[in-house]
Amino acid sequence: MRDSSDKTPIWKAIANALRSDLAEGRYAPGDKLPTEAALADRFGVNRHTVRHGISVLVEEGLVRTRRGAGAFVAATPTDYPIGNRVRFHENLIAAGRRPEKRMLALDERTATIGEAQALQIEAGDPVCAYHGLSLADGQPIAVFESLFPLARLGGITAALKETSSVTQALSVVGIDDYTRASTRLTAVRATATHALLLHVAEGDPLLRSSSLNHSQGGLPVEYGRTWFAGDRVTLTLEA
Amino acid sequence: MRDSSDKTPIWKAIANALRSDLAEGRYAPGDKLPTEAALADRFGVNRHTVRHGISVLVEEGLVRTRRGAGAFVAATPTDYPIGNRVRFHENLIAAGRRPEKRMLALDERTATIGEAQALQIEAGDPVCAYHGLSLADGQPIAVFESLFPLARLGGITAALKETSSVTQALSVVGIDDYTRASTRLTAVRATATHALLLHVAEGDPLLRSSSLNHSQGGLPVEYGRTWFAGDRVTLTLEA
DNA sequence: CTTTCCTATACAACTATACATATCTTATCA
DNA sequence: TGATAAGATATGTATAGTTGTATAGGAAAG
Secondary structure (H helix, E strand, C coil): CCCCCCCCCHHHHHHHHHHHHHHCCCCCCCCECCCHHHHHHHHCCCHHHHHHHHHHHHHHCCEEEECCCEEEECCCCEEEEECCCCCHHHHHHHCCCCEEEEEEEEEEEECCHHHHHHHCCCCCCEEEEEEEEEEECCEEEEEEEEEEECCCCCCHHHHHHHHCCHHHHHHHCCCCCEEEEEEEEEEEECCHHHHHHHCCCCCCEEEEEEEEEEECCCCEEEEEEEEEECCCEEEEECC | CCCCCCCCCHHHHHHHHHHHHHHCCCCCCCCECCCHHHHHHHHCCCHHHHHHHHHHHHHHCCEEEECCCEEEECCCCEEEEECCCCCHHHHHHHCCCCEEEEEEEEEEEECCHHHHHHHCCCCCCEEEEEEEEEEECCEEEEEEEEEEECCCCCCHHHHHHHHCCHHHHHHHCCCCCEEEEEEEEEEEECCHHHHHHHCCCCCCEEEEEEEEEEECCCCEEEEEEEEEECCCEEEEECC
């Protein structure tokens, strides 16, 4: 009887080696791993074998890859508390991450039937549509679309053009405070557009939030829909 | 025509044929043998019969195989003298082989109890850990980890980042000469990580050397552990 | 009947190479 | 200063070839 050595496949050994590197903190979240070619050279194996090993870590959510850019240590999923006051930037800053908001579109149009119902206005009434992208540490986190009823919030479009902060823009048009009236959550598959913006694959799961914010007077001032990248955000519910 | 009286098995005949090819220098060390399919075709036998013959040469250490790549003529084991002055590169160059050193990791951490004892420092004191791979003619020979006490050798990390030569880096921080104070040798089985780096099978025997180098002043300046691929190196003791 | 030798087939694991596609970097020009 | 183009990098995909392993079976020898 020869010693039948219980053998670990090379790809698994590579996955283990990289995983322990991550566990030891050799690479910080967001850091770029060595390129596949460099790792293949280091271990003296073919690039495909390295790719197999890395794919394990991607599968586990420890690593994210971007074609043409590299493989990166996955950022810790952002805990995102949902309460009656949701402020995107504050949450991210509290989590020690660098938030960024990028405006994609800002225009005035008429409300659809569903939107009008949510905002308690008439279908066809003018609204301000604010479309944007939220990032943390340069990584896209969510796509959002906010609708504001122009009848109640004249001048919000111009205000948003300046600040890009919803809270601040609402303040300009006289809404000093607002609270979340309702939040609905569902999981959807990423459309091509959302996938492109969020740097995920088409069909990847997204967390969609539909929320309604009321003014102190109890009237709807904002109807927002947000698509979160499912593997980068964890929503937490407060009591 | 001794078809009826031929009592040597085909696989043994193939082994002999290949062995004499090697003895005649038909293949140089490092050369690739014909593929199993080609040999099977040449001898007019099944691939498994050829594999059996090749496996004999692998047992004898004349041939090394790499899955997916082929069978290669093994390089003769490197004689590696162990004395009070051990310089890796010089030994390999003297043996007519092309040495190469590859840095795997370089970081500063705190010493474990055993490491501290060897280096005559306190447990938890900062050390510089230099992890690397040594190759000869592109073939991995040994994995090593060198520890340097930062209290006595401030700046060694930066120096190693530049030179990758231990002797040179020690010179930068004021250690112009050092000698081996002790060397301990044991045989261990290859872990998955070591097997991966050394291109051996998991569980294969490795030669592990723990050595301590002192400065001229008699203080420990380096505590090194090295894992040699057992079939690729022979350690020799000097008087 | 059992063991050894050899054949046959199929699949898994790894290598080698080429090319496509996305990203990053740098030079260049207006 | 900023925009653009070009080149270098890096990951994604496809194809083919090679060794490793498992299984099954036939033929000859002890």
